[in-house]
Amino acid sequence: MEKTLRPARWWLAIPALLAALAVALGLGAPPADATAPPSDSGSAYQFQGIVRSDPQTPIAGVVINASGPDGFAGTATTAADGRWSIPTPGPGDYTVSIDETTVPDGLEVNPAHISRDFTLGTTSSQSVLFGIGAPGSFAPAPSAGSGDGGGDDGGSESNESTSSSSSFSWSRLGQRLFTGLNFGLLLALAAIGITLIFGTTGVNNFAHGEMVTFGGFAFFLLTTTLGLPVWVAIIGVLIASGAFGWLHDAAIFKPLRRRRVGLVQVLIVTIGLSIALRYFYQFLFGGGSSTLAVDNSARISFGTFNVNVSNIVSMVVSVVILGAVAYFLTRTRIGKATRAVSDNAGLAAASGINVDRVIRIVWVIAGMLTGLSGVLYAYFIGASVRWDMGFLILLLLFASVTLGGLGSAFGALVGALIIGIVTEVSTLWLPSDLRFAVALVILILVLLVRPQGVLGRKERIG
Structure with missing residues (x-):
């Protein structure tokens, strides 16, 4: 009877695999962003950003100007969601400035951000942040024209000043804590995936960031290219991403296990796979950012700060999914088998557990x-996706897993929450470009005190 069921399992996996391949390869290039200003040049090089008066409140009608080589001059006006984009003819030195007269009354621009110089060359899409706040909230600029090196789409820091000169307030602390909790929850989803794979196979998958990117682009293609409803697109992303994980194990890691390839060699394979997938995404979708054609403007006020409804939904979804994972690991037979394989694969196999089947399920x-x-990270960084979005947070994912305890799913959750909150709250006093570094410093300090991580177990030596 068992022999007759096995082929059926393979046939059930084929439609999911075809869905993953269709999303990755067959849906074509995404259309132009409907919310961005139209481009006449057709060039992939551009400046872009989101103008906000605080992390959640966009400003419409602000004029942004750009000038560059060969007399180039471009202008953009922010849309209702605060977004703007100025296409450029190609690489070169440019100056990007904001028209202060178009900023609403009662707000001012950080003097260091009024006019800034950039060089396009290493990246085709340059994000530009303009610090905007209440009059007197910015210290005088030591020099004009300094640029940021951001390759991100603005993300959670939006248009906060990249300096730490803004005064502390409980409202800003509440805003940062909320954003950090949201960031930590979405990190936890991916970090638990890393720790489940590591626990059952011993492999640290450095291509995990590209699985994050895959989910973002799959959602972009299903919603923006095909115009499907969000809930249908999310179901499609889950099917495609599960099939993508299945394909990882079936095509690469299971054959390596059968040949008893060492963990160091497998680690090198994951690094190579990460590089190959990342630049394959860039080849398919280009080096810039693409905006999701979804409504992300609804907001709710809580006290002195505003939050996006999408962020609240993101947090609720994360909590529900994490609860489902906890139930799966502790209450179901497959979940208990997964924990058994993670503890001792040889003993689990001797007790009758199909280790290969458990590993395949874990990958899915x-x-x-x-x-x-x-998907949630795409919303978090401003409803946009880019080819290296997963790679940018890969180090944070591994930091979450290590901080919580290698091989512990619940430890990955705790570690991700710590990392997410620390990265966001640190921007109250430090430049936003250092927020990831702060999280890694916290990781080092914790491991010096507790090497096994927060919820990890001590390893006996000898």
Whole structure:
């Protein structure tokens, strides 16, 4: 009877695999962003950003100007969601400035951000942040024309000043704590995928960031290219991402296990796979950012700060999914088998557990969790996706897993929450460009005191 069921399992996996391949390869290039100003040049090089008066309140009608080589001059006006984009003819030295007269009354621009110089060359899309706040909230600029090196789409820091000169307030602390909790929850989804794979196979998958990117682009293609409803697109992302994880194991890691390839060699394979997938995404979708054609403007006021409804939904979804994962690991037979394989694969096999089957299921679940994390992260960075979005947070994912305790799913959750909150709250006093470095410093300090991580177990030596 068992022999007759096995082929059926393979046939059930084929439609999911075809869905993943269709999303990755067959849906074509995405259309132009409907919310961005139209481009007449057709060039992939551009300046872009979101103008906000605080992390959640966009400003419409602000004029941004850009000038560059060969007399180039471009202008953009922010839309209702605060977004703007100025296409450029190509690489070169440019100056980007904001028209202060178009900023609403009662707000001022950080003097250091009024006019800034950039060089396009290493990246085709340059994000530009303009610090805007209440009059007197910015210290005088030591020099004009300094640029940021951001390759991100603005993300959670939006248009906060990249300096730490803004005064502390409890409202800003509440805003940062909320944003950090949201960031930590979406990190936890992907981090749990990493720790499940590591626990059952011993492999640190450095291509996990590309699984995050896959989820973001799959959602972009299903919603923006095909125009499907969001809930249908999310189901499609889960199916495609699960199949993508299945394909990872079936095509690469299971054959390596059968040949008893060492963990160091497998680690090198994951690094190579990460590089190959990342630049394959860039080849397919270009080096710039693409905006999701979804409504992300609804907001709710809580006291003195505003939050996006999408962020609240993101947090609720994350909590529900994390609860489902906890139930799966502690209450179901497959979940208990997964924990048994993680503790001792040889003993689990001797007790009758099909280790290969458990590992395959873990890869599928990890792919689904990570793909969903990619969708939520796309919303978190301003409803946009880019070819290296997963790679940018890969180090934070591994920091979450290590901080919580290698191989512990619940430890990955705790570690991700710590990392997410620390990265966001640190921007109250430090430049936003250093927020990831602060999280890694916290990781080092914790490991010096507790090497096994927060919820990890001590390893006995000898």
